[in-house]
Amino acid sequence: MPLKVHPDIASLSSYVPGKPIEELQRELGLARVIKLASNENPLGPSPKALAALSEGTATLHRYPDGGAFRLREALADRLKVTVDQVILGNGSDEILGLLARAFLAPGDEAVMADQTFVIYKMEVTAAHGKPIVVPLKQWRHNLQAMGDAITDRTRLLFLCNPNNPTGTMVSADEVEYLLSRVPTHVVVVFDEAYFEYVQNPQFPDSIAYVKQGRSVIVLRTFSKIYGLAGLRIGYGVATAEITNFLNRIRPPFNTNSLAQRAALAALGDDEHVARSRAVIEAGMEQMVKGLTALGFAPIPSEANFVYVDVGRDGRAVFEAMLREGVIIRHIEGRMVRVTIGLEEENREFLAALKRVLHPH
Ligand SMILES: *Cc1c(COP(=O)(O)O)cnc(C)c1O
Numbered sequence: 421m422p423l424k425v426h427p428d429i430a431s432l433s434s435y436v437p438g439k440p441i442e443e444l445q446r447e448l449g450l451a452r453v454i455k456l457a458s459n460e461n462p463l464g465p466s467p468k469a470l471a472a473l474s475e476g477t478a479t480l481h482r483y484p485d486g487g488a489f490r491l492r493e494a495l496a497d498r499l500k501v502t503v504d505q506v507i508l509g510n511g512s513d514e515i516l517g518l519l520a521r522a523f524l525a526p527g528d529e530a531v532m533a534d535q536t537f538v539i540y541k542m543e544v545t546a547a548h549g550k551p552i553v554v555p556l557k558q559w560r561h562n563l564q565a566m567g568d569a570i571t572d573r574t575r576l577l578f579l580c581n582p583n584n585p586t587g588t589m590v591s592a593d594e595v596e597y598l599l600s601r602v603p604t605h606v607v608v609v610f611d612e613a614y615f616e617y618v619q620n621p622q623f624p625d626s627i628a629y630v631k632q633g634r635s636v637i638v639l640r641t642f643s644k645i646y647g648l649a650g651l652r653i654g655y656g657v658a659t660a661e662i663t664n665f666l667n668r669i670r671p672p673f674n675t676n677s678l679a680q681r682a683a684l685a686a687l688g689d690d691e692h693v694a695r696s697r698a699v700i701e702a703g704m705e706q707m708v709k710g711l712t713a714l715g716f717a718p719i720p721s722e723a724n725f726v727y728v729d730v731g732r733d734g735r736a737v738f739e740a741m742l743r744e745g746v747i748i749r750h751i752e753g754r755m756v757r758v759t760i761g762l763e764e765e766n767r768e769f770l771a772a773l774k775r776v777l778h779p780h
Contacts, residue, residue, distance in 0.1 A: 426548070428545050428546065428548050429545075429546065431545060432542060432545055432546065435538065435539070435542060437458065438455065438457030438458035438747060438749055439455075439457065439742070439747050440455075441453045441455050441747070444742060444745070444747060448742070448743065448745070450745045452745055453745045453746075453747065454745060454746045454747065454761065454765045454768055454769060455747045455759075456746065456747065456748050456758050456759040456760075456761050456765065456769055457747040457748055457749045457757075457759060458649070458749075458759065459584070459613075459614070459644060459723070459724055459725050459759045460643075460644075460647070460649050460759065461644065461645060461646070461647035461696050461724075462699065462703075462759075462760070462761040462762045462765060463647065463692070463695060463696050463699060463762075464647055465646070465647040465648055465682070465686070466646060466647060466648075466685065466686040466689040466692035466693075467689070467692070468685040468686065468688065468689040468692070469646070469647075469648060469682040469683070469685045469686040469689065470682075471685065472681040472682050472684065472685035473678055473681065473682050475681070476677055476678050476681040476682075477678070479677065480677065480678075482677070483673055483677075484673050484675065484676050484677035484680060485677070485680065486672040486673050488508050488675055488680050489503070490680070490684055491508065491680050491683055491684045491687075492506040492507075492508065492655075494684055494687055494688070495655055495657075495687070498687070499627050499657060500627075500631075501627065501630060501631065501657055502660065504660045504663060504664075505630065505657055505658060505659065505660055505663055506655055506656070506657055506663070507655065507656045507658070507663045507666050507667060507670065508653060508654070508655050508656075508674070508675045508680075509653070509654050509655065509656065509670075509674060509675070510652045510653065510654075510674045510675055510679075511641065511643060511652045511653065511654045512611070512613060512639040512640065512641040512643075512654030512655065512656070513539055513654070514652075514654070514674060515637075515639055515654065515655075515656045515666070516539055516540065516543045516609070516611075516639070517543045517546070517547075518666045518669055518670055519543075519576060519607065519609060519637065519666065520543040520544050520546065520547035520549060520576070521547045521669055522665045522666055522668075522669055523575040523576055523607055523665075524544065524547045524548065524549030524575055524576065525548075525549075526548040526549070527548070527549070527550060527573065528549050528550065528573050528574075528575045529549065529550045529551075529552045529571060529573045529574045529575065530544040530549050530550070530551055530552065530574070530575060530576040530577070530578065531552045531554060531566050531569045531570060531574055531576070531577040531578070532544075532551060532552070532553060532554070532577075532578040533553070533554055533555070533556055533561050533562070533566070533578070533580065533583065534553040534554065534555050534556065535556060535583075535585060535586065535751065535752070536556075536561075536578065536580045536583055536584065537578075537580050537583075537584045537611060537613075540578045540580075541553075544576070549575070549576075550573075552569050552574070554566045554569050556583075556586065556588075559586045559588050559719050559727070560583070560586070560588045560589075560590060561579060561580075561581070561583060561588075561590050563590060563594050563595070563597065563598040566579075566598065567597075567598050567601040567602070570601070570602065570603065570606060572605075574605070574606050575605065575606060575607065576606065576607050576609060577602065577606055577607070577608045577609065578609045578611060579595070579598075579608060579609065579610050579611065580611045580613075581595075581610060581611065581612055581623075581624070581626075582614050582617075582618060582721070582722040582723040584613065584614070584723070584725075584757075585725070585727050585749070585751050585755070585757040586719055586721075586727045587719060587720070587721025587722060587723045587725055587726060587727055588719060588720070588721070588722070589618065589620060589622075589623060589722045590624070591620075591622035591623070591624065592622055592623065592624035592625065593622070595624040595626075596624075599629065599634060599636075602635075604635055605635075606635065607635050607636065607637060607658075607662065608629075608634075608635065608636040608637075609636075609637050609639065610624075610626040610629075610636060610637070610638045610639065611639045612626065612638055612639060612640050613639070613640065613641045613643070613644050613654075614644055614645075614722070614723035614724060615640055616644070616645040616646075616693060616696075616697065617644075617645060617697060617700055617722065617723050617724050618722045618723070619701075619722070620722055623722070626638045627657060630657050630658055630659060633659055634659075635659070635662065636658065637656050637657065637658035637662055638656065638657045638658070639654065639655070639656050640654065640655055640656075640657075641653075641654035641655075642654060642679075642682075642683045642686060642687075644724065645693055645696050645697070645724075646683070646686040646687070646692075646693070647686070647692075647696070648679070648682055648683060648686060651676075651678060651679040651682055651683070652675075652676075652679060653675050653679040653680070653682075653683045699760075699762065700724045700760050702763070703760035703761060703762070703763065703766050704721065704724075704726070704760050706763065706766050706767075707726055707758065707760055707766050707769075707770070708726065710766070710767075710770035711726070711728055711770070711773075714770070714773065714774060714777065715731075716728050716729065716730065716731070717729070724759060724760050725757050725758060725759045725760060726757070726758050726760070727751070727755060727756075727757050728755070728756060728757075728758065729754045729755055730754055730755075730756055731754060732754060733753075733754065734750045734751070734752070734753060734754050734755055734756045735750045737750070737756060737773075737776060737777075738750035738756060740776040741769075741772055741773065741776060744772035744775065744776065745772070746768065746769050746772045746773075748769075
């Protein structure tokens with residue numbers, strides 16, 4: 421008998437992650453592979469997090485603290501909110517799923533940009549909601565149009581800031597204009613996975629909107645600047661009313677004990693964060709200069725990656741770069757996204773790209 425899968429699930433295709441380094445090494449027999457595909461921290465994890473991890477292994481027979489009290493307390497202290505306003509997820513990805521399941525009844529709408537982080541559409545569809553997709557304007561969220569897209573059925577509005585894959589941001593003024601138009605039955609999701617990299621003074625203080633009691637949630641992660649993507653841990657900050665609903669469907673041990681320990685240590689490692697920021701700042705300058713010299717116009721980015729029109733089929737460029745041992749990300753059409761790496765990784769990326777573009 422054929423499987424009777426829900427049509428919403430049947431409509432989805434699997435998420436395609438950045439290719440792992442070992443897989444490409446195996447496939448092409450390459451000794452050295454550079455991965456600039458998943459916006460990971462090229463310096464690796466905080467050394468303090470690594471030390472905390474080894475200390476945590478002796479108690480692995482115990483269940484983790486399901487409430488993750490110490491980590492939530494440290495986050496609450498740092499952000500000047502209460503502990504019950506902080507929720508942890510198995511990566512902030514998991515919190516996106518909790519939001520979709522908590523707030524969307526079948527047919528309810530969630531407003532999001534195109535292009536933006538692909539997980540929003542996936543989670544909304546999986547929760548039987550309806551993604552309402554609003555095109556970017558000059559590579560940035562079009563907050564006017566997103567505000568216009570809100571209806572009585574809207575429950576969620578996703579604002580990826582800075583936006584993945586474009587690296588662009590929306591300012592405090594623009595966000596406040598949007599918030600002034602958003603009815604209280606809509607939860608605005610500020611996905612700030614790259615928050616710690618942003619230097620622009622116009623960037624909104626989204627935690628302040630939480631403190632004002634607005635219906636917003638701010639999502640951040642330990643996967644990016646903190647260098648802990650493999651451990652899977654991220655957090656949300658919202659009104660206690662919102663976190664209370666999410667906690668009702670959160671799996672009780674959704675973040676593991678090692679992830680909680682490592683995240684707590686990484687949060688206190690200001691030196692690692694500062695060093696990571698400096699590497700990306702210098703690397704961004706190097707990449708933009710190099711890409712410009714090759715005749716491209718990378719979109720100005722606030723994050724640790726650049727989005728660039730390579731002037732030809734981006735998939736072919738992505739595949740040719742794989743044969744050079746460099747993993748980047750093809751997004752669509754002529755657009756590729758490249759994570760900023762270490763100085764020599766950026767240099768090798770630019771040299772490989774030059775060989776791919778001018779093979780003779
Ligand atoms: C990387 C990323 C995340 C979250 O990643 P987790 O590893 O699940 O915490 C969330 N949103 C965006 C836009 C990202 O790029």
